[in-house]
Amino acid sequence: MKIYGLKTCDTCRKAVKTSGGALQDVRENPLTPEELGRFWATFGDALVNRKSTTWRQLSEAERAEEPLALLAAHPTLMKRPVVEKDGQLWLGWGPDVRAELGFA
Known part of the structure; x- marks a missing residue:
């Protein structure tokens, strides 16, 4: 299981601790355009x-930019964590996601 997020994010840390998955910190190790495209295709x-604080700090002109370009330029804008298991993706670490992954 792979978890995409931030090492400073409490929710991401909970997901790693509960699942035993490996965390990819998207700030230190940015997502590839292919990964971003796949995430966008799944979650839109x-x-x-x-x-997020990052979103609130953006100007109106920046907010109007292409979402994938924004996510590439500001990885902290990504809702997290994105969890990947057996090629399938989930967004967040809510009760529904934990139940689907068998961690309810």
């Missing part, structure tokens, strides 16, 4: 965390 607009 839900991938952009519009409640």
Whole structure:
């Protein structure tokens, strides 16, 4: 199991601790354009965390940019964690995701 997120994110740390998965810190080890494209194809607009501090600090012009370019330039805008297991992707670490992964 692979977890994409931030090592400083409490939710990402909980996901790693519970699942035993490996964390890829997207700030230290940015996502490839292919990974971003796959995440976008799966989650669409839900991938952009519009409640984040990073989002609030962006200008209106920056917010209007292409979402994939924004995520590449500002990895902390990604809603997290993105969990990958057996080629399937999940977004977040809520009760529904934990149940689907067998960690309820």
